[in-house]
Amino acid sequence: MANEKASKMSILTNGIIKENPVLRLVLGTCSTLAVTTAVSSALGMGVAFTFVLICSNVMIALLRNVIPAKVHLPCYIVIIAGFVTIVQLLMQAYFQPLYTALGVFLPLIVVNCIILGRAEMFACKNTVGDSILDGVGMGIGYTLCLLLMATIREILGTGVWGAGLVGAEGAGIRLLPEGITMSIMTQPPAGFFWFGVLMAGCIWLERKLNAPIERKVGCQPLKDIQEAEEASEADKQKGEDA
């Protein structure tokens, strides 16, 4: 009994720490870089993402014995796209400012490697309950990373934290006086920069805890390409040595 409970907990924390999708599995990088200019967008994206992930995980786990392997990819895509569209419509109706802030990245949740990856790696092989836990864990891990990056970028870039969320009239909490903000922090270059720094921080933590992993940019098709690359490299080497 205790074991089972422990393993349920471990599924949950897996997504937050051990297999954090953004910093450890390096998935979903596009949205991480793009929506972290403000904490409100990051939070909105995280919530939308988690909703889609949990719902699609549930549905795929429910149908895991029904969907034949031949058409599994289109089926997953239809299910995920359906939930993404529901989120789009609900957001456009009830959270208009967030909808405009997220822009095209809201429908792009459909091709977010994390959701498709979890569907293929976890939901199609596990029960509905476990899939829900996995969805929650991954969602929390993703949202936390996004919030971390958004906090850094928003504070350094505008001096305010939580514009649109907290503070009087949504002005946010001012933490830095206006004169010393660097507006480049909310621009594309800073996205790459802080992502790199956070990842370096993660690696440093791993070394401290003595658990380093080899990081490769994550989705399965990419891994196939890289394997093919290495195979041809090895062939070339062999050819040169011979």
Next chain:
Amino acid sequence: MSSFLSGALQLFVIIFNMILVNNYVLVKFYGICPFLGVSKKLDSAVGMSWAVVFVMVLATAVTFPIQYFILDQFDLGYLQTIVFILVIAVLVQFIEIFLKKYMISLYDSLGVYLPLITTNCCVLAVTILVVTDYGGAVNIAATGFGWAYAMSIVCAFGSGLGFMLAMVMFSGVRKRIENCQPPKVFEGLPITLIAAAITSLCFSGFGGMVEGMMGSFANVLNTAFNLSIVL
């Protein structure tokens, strides 16, 4: 003459815009996965880029009419995400089968990159964005469907070229990084990301080039040759 030149200049502006000012990878953040994963070697970078250009143009060519003639006519706009991604997935499957059967050499060089493109942000992004920019009943009523269609395809082509530019440049940058010795915690992906930050910084400088430079160029042509080019 003027309308032809207007059109040609407009298309040129679109390509220029998409390659430099609105570069899909370094400014808009679409297609980061292949950008970080496949840019290590120049051959794979070029191969991947051509595959992306190919799929982007074909996907736009198919989805733009679908949006206008089917989704808009029957008020099914909310099905856009689902229809587009399915069309892209099916299209890529067909391309793979077609290449495998009829153009094996092309399949050998491009085929391995196709699965990655299916679920990649950049293709879905370009199909949605051209519909926003050049589609829509008001726009098409003003410019005519044929011209809007041409502009959307040119836009997709330009975006693909921008992707290629970013990939090729970055693979050169990465080659240089290989011989560097960053701090231990930055080795691997982090230093690559920092390099990407600097590359992206270079592209920020292109903002305003189009409206300012192209606008002046059009004015010069207008006064010199008594034309009426409108951008």
Next chain:
Amino acid sequence: MNKKTWNDIVKPIVVLSVISLVVSALLAVTNRYTAPVIAANEKAATLAAYLQVMPGVADASALETVEDYQTTNITGAVKSADGAYAFKAEEKGFDGGIVKVIVGFDAGGTVTGIYVDASTQTAGIGSHVADEDYLDQFSGIDGTQNVEMNNGLDGVTGATYSSKALFAAVNDCINCYKEVALGAAATIVEEYVNPTKEEAVAAMAPGAAALETVPEGCTEAYSNGDITVLGASSMGVHGQVPVLVAFDSTGAITQVWVDASGEEMGKGCMEPAFTGEFVGLTDTASVDGVDAVSGSTYTSDAVKKAVDACVAGFAAM
């Protein structure tokens, strides 16, 4: 059918189709509930924008929609009980994107506010025409006088097309205000309708018959006894530009007809403002002295050459 066919071919298709149908149905239901909310949101946003430019009006219920206006490019108009107005205009800016502008006027004709939606313009460049600091220059100006860029009011540096669209839209609003509130004539941008060649000949020389001998350099000739009409053409920018010139018995030009419909920029050469310049002239030197239509030099020159040919042809008759 046997199990293998079912498993291999039919089942995948059936499963995929069922899932697609269920998902689509779910989406249709969601859409039914959210579409009205979304439409209401958009309406509320436009009303909010109107209120923003009419500081004297307390809330949307005090606004009354105005329907009868004819100024081109105006897409919405409201007025309040105390004579304040707001107009929404749309003009094409850079790269085909539409710039939407709402201008508010008070009862005295002063501009009380301006709201700009420049989201279709280049971010960071053309989008600056929507900045509050930039738009402040429009507050309090006299709404009964048209505005001109660089004449007391600035455009945005480096954003020529977006600024041009902004000023055009503001002028549209001012023209509509003049039409609706001050009763001035509506500024309708209409294309000049040129008569056909037959209509022109009939108008210039009623009852004219074609002449057998056509003078050299001309393409046709008609006469009704008093008025002689000669036709000629000359190469413009896109192709031949045919003209008809009517002469009275003294050889003075009474009317000129031009067909410049094939010229992209030269269409102004068809309008009476230009063709009227030739009336009363008798020789090629004075014809050449007529001012060209601004921006249509080549077409104007072609017209003058053709008129010269007619004058020479008449002289030879």
